[in-house]
Amino acid sequence: MLYIVLLLVLAALGLLVPALTTSEHVWAWLSVGASGAAACVLVLDWWLRRRSRYEAAVAPMAAAPVSLDQKISADDQGHLDRVPTDTPVSPDQGTEPVEEDTDAADLLIVTDLTAEVRVLDERPRYHLAACAWLDRRPSLGLPVNEARQLGFTPCAVCRPDNTLAEAHRSDARS
Template identity: 85%
Template sequence: MLYIVLLLVLAALGLLVPALTTSEHVWAWLSVGASGAAAFVLVLDWWLRRRSSLDAAVVPTAAGPAALDQKISADDQDELDRGPADAPVSPDQGIEPVEEDTDAADLLIVTDLTAEVRVLDERPRYHLAACPWLAKRPTLALPVAEARQLGFTPCAVCRPDNTLADQHRAATRP
């Protein structure tokens, strides 16, 4: 298909030369028509490639075709994305823990804290020092407020926002 487009573009350029050298408008319209045909063939090629890639992306499920008709809620999709709850999550497998769902009150407390959290290079989550997900990998220490400013998000395994907010509340109670 792309060869057809190339030929149509070359024909459009070839028809443009007589349109510019003579005063006849027919050559210009023929050049425009050849350019339009090339554009149509490009769009047709894109559409056929897209349709074939979408057809190839359909993966049959073990539940059968009836399962494809069911709608999945956002909560169910989150569970599917996370995988089984008891599945081991380790940095060696390249699987990140899910982000902690931080309460708004905890978030207000944590954003001002200077408590230390741990981050791994090239990983999006911050953790408590005792997080089992970290294992014995080399980590960097950052204040939690700075980790948040840098775009790190809390780990759902060790729940640093919840833990640090609870510690802060316990320390400030009379």
């Protein structure tokens, strides 16, 4: 879409040159028409992007459920009180999803993996690329072992440690 806008703007500029060098007004009106068409294409592109974001937000989340039968430490209880696990958390709300409770066996596997995870600037969690909590926010890809070394912790919505450890185990079996 942006290429179409660029072509229309260049056409408007090209039509403006004969409008200024000749005394015919038709070239100026054609230039204005091309500029208006470029503006319409920009508005259409904005509307389509906005609609696709809305549809993605409305789609049901494909997150693994958080097990409630696990022992909850006092530190984790504070996180659970702030962020309910049965409702999705939007990045726009300024709150973080709960940290994934990583199994020790999964932690040993993940610390050696170089699979890519996604992180957001100024946010403490790392996520899988398909995490619903990211919601198309600009993120940076890092190897999971580097993300852990930098102090990032796993997201409980997409459960990257569990998912990556399971994928590593299934690859090792094959």
